[in-house]
Amino acid sequence: MISWTAELERLKKQNMFRVLRTVESSQGPKVWLNGQEVLLLCSNNYLGLASHAILIEAAAQAARDWGVGTGGSRLISGSMTPHAQLEERLAAFKGTEAALLFNSGYAANTGLLQGLFGPDDVIFSDALNHASIVDGCRLSKARTVVYPHGDADALERLMHQEEKTRQGRWVIVTDGVFSMDGDLAPLVALVRLKKRYGALLMVDDAHGTGVLGESGRGTAEHLGCLAEVDLHMGTLGKALGCFGAYVAADRVIVDTLINRSRSFIFSTSLPPSIPVTALAALDVVESPEGESLRRALWHNRNLLADRLQRGGLSTGHSTTQIVPVLTGEPAPTMKLAESLLAAGVFVQGIRPPTVPAGNCRLRATLMATHEPEDLERAAELILQAAVGAGR
Numbered sequence: 001m002i003s004w005t006a007e008l009e010r011l012k013k014q015n016m017f018r019v020l021r022t023v024e025s026s027q028g029p030k031v032w033l034n035g036q037e038v039l040l041l042c043s044n045n046y047l048g049l050a051s052h053a054i055l056i057e058a059a060a061q062a063a064r065d066w067g068v069g070t071g072g073s074r075l076i077s078g079s080m081t082p083h084a085q086l087e088e089r090l091a092a093f094k095g096t097e098a099a100l101l102f103n104s105g106y107a108a109n110t111g112l113l114q115g116l117f118g119p120d121d122v123i124f125s126d127a128l129n130h131a132s133i134v135d136g137c138r139l140s141k142a143r144t145v146v147y148p149h150g151d152a153d154a155l156e157r158l159m160h161q162e163e164k165t166r167q168g169r170w171v172i173v174t175d176g177v178f179s180m181d182g183d184l185a186p187l188v189a190l191v192r193l194k195k196r197y198g199a200l201l202m203v204d205d206a207h208g209t210g211v212l213g214e215s216g217r218g219t220a221e222h223l224g225c226l227a228e229v230d231l232h233m234g235t236l237g238k239a240l241g242c243f244g245a246y247v248a249a250d251r252v253i254v255d256t257l258i259n260r261s262r263s264f265i266f267s268t269s270l271p272p273s274i275p276v277t278a279l280a281a282l283d284v285v286e287s288p289e290g291e292s293l294r295r296a297l298w299h300n301r302n303l304l305a306d307r308l309q310r311g312g313l314s315t316g317h318s319t320t321q322i323v324p325v326l327t328g329e330p331a332p333t334m335k336l337a338e339s340l341l342a343a344g345v346f347v348q349g350i351r352p353p354t355v356p357a358g359n360c361r362l363r364a365t366l367m368a369t370h371e372p373e374d375l376e377r378a379a380e381l382i383l384q385a386a387v388g389a390g391r
C-alpha cells in the first residue's frame with residue numbers, strides 16, 4: 001500500500017505542514033485558544049456580526065419557525081421561503097434583476113464558471129484570484145488567460161491578441177478585494193475593457209461586501225461602478241457573519257445557473273436559519289449601526305497599518321482591512337506567528353500554495369469590534385517579534 005507519511009514528513013521539513021487550531025469560544029475580537037484568551041487578528045468576521053445579539057436571536061427564532069435542515073436540494077424539496085426572500089433582498093442590494101444562493105463561496109465560484117462557460121469561451125482571470133476561481137476555470141473547460149495581477153494594460157494586450165481567434169463568450173473575472181494582499185481590483189479600467197471587447201465582468205466580492213462603499217454594497221460601489229458589473233459574487237460568511245454565498249445578476253444568468261450549475265443542483269440547500277440570519281445581517285449593514293461599524297473598522301485598519309509601517313514593516317499594497325506583513329520564507333513566518341501567539345496575538349502565517357513561493361506573510365485582518373488599545377499593543381508585539389526575527 002502506498003503511504004502518505006513520506007509526503008507529510010517532507011511538508012514538515014519544509015515548514016509547510018498545516019495543523020488546525022481550535023477556537024474554544026464564540027467568534028469575537030478576542031477568543032480562547034489553548035485555554036488562553038488571545039486577540040483575534042485573523043478573522044474575516046470584519047463587522048463582528050458572527051456573534052451579534054440580533055443575528056443570534058434571528059438564528060434561534062428561525063430554527064423554531066423553520067426547523068434546522070431543508071431535507072433536499074433547491075430543485076427537489078429544499079427551496080424554502082427564507083431562501084427566496086434573501087435572494088430578492090440580495091438582488092435589490094446589488095441592483096440586479098435576480099440573485100441565487102450557493103452553499104459556500106467555493107461552491108459559488110466553481111458552479112458559476114462551470115455553469116456559464118464552456119470550451120468555446122475565454123475566461124480572463126487575475127493572477128492572484130482566489131483558489132475557488134482557479135478551480136472554477138478548470139471545471140468550465142474554457143480557455144483561461146491569466147493576466148498579471150491588477151494590470152489592466154497587460155489585460156488589454158491579451159484581449160487584443162485573443163480577438164483574432166475569438167469564438168464564444170468572454171468574461172473578465174477578478175476578486176474585488178484581494179484576499180491575501182488587501183488591495184483593490186482596478187474595476188473602472190476593467191469596465192472600460194469589458195465594454196470595448198464585448199465581455200462580461202465578474203467580481204468576487206467576498207471581502208468587500210458589507211465593508212466597502214457608502215452603504216456596504218462592496219468594492220464596485222466604493223469605486224463607483226456597481227451597475228457595470230455583470231456577475232456579483234459575494235459570501236455571507238465574512239462581513240455578514242453567517243455562511244454561504246450568492247451571485248446577483250440578470251434573470252437569464254440566474255436561470256442558466258439553476259439549470260446547469262452542478263454545485264447548485266447536486267447539493268442540499270442551506271439550512272433555513274442561514275437566509276433568515278443573513279437578512280438580519282443586511283438589516284444591520286444598511287442601518288446607521290452598519291455605518292458606524294464601518295467607520296470603526298477603517299479607524300482600526302488605519303491605526304494598525306500606520307503603526308506597522310512607521311515601525312519599518314512592509315504591508316505591501318493593502319488599502320483595506322486585510323493588512324499583510326510581508327515575511328518571505330515559510331520558516332521565519334511560522335516562527336513569528338508562534339511567538340505572537342505565545343504573547344496573546346493570534347495571527348496566521350500564510351504560505352504557498354495560498355500565496356506564491358517567497359511571498360509568505362502574516363495576514364492581519366481587522367474587525368470593527370477590536371479595541372484600539374489592543375491593536376496598539378498588538379502592533380508593538382508584531383514590531384518586536386519582527387525585529388527579533390531579524391527583519
Ligand SMILES: *Cc1c(COP(=O)(O)O)cnc(C)c1O
Pocket residue numbers: 104105106107109130132175179204206207235236237244245
Ligand atoms: C473566502 C473566499 C471565497 C470562498 O468563500 P467561502 O464561503 O469561504 O467558501 C471565495 N473567494 C474569495 C475571494 C474568498 O476570500
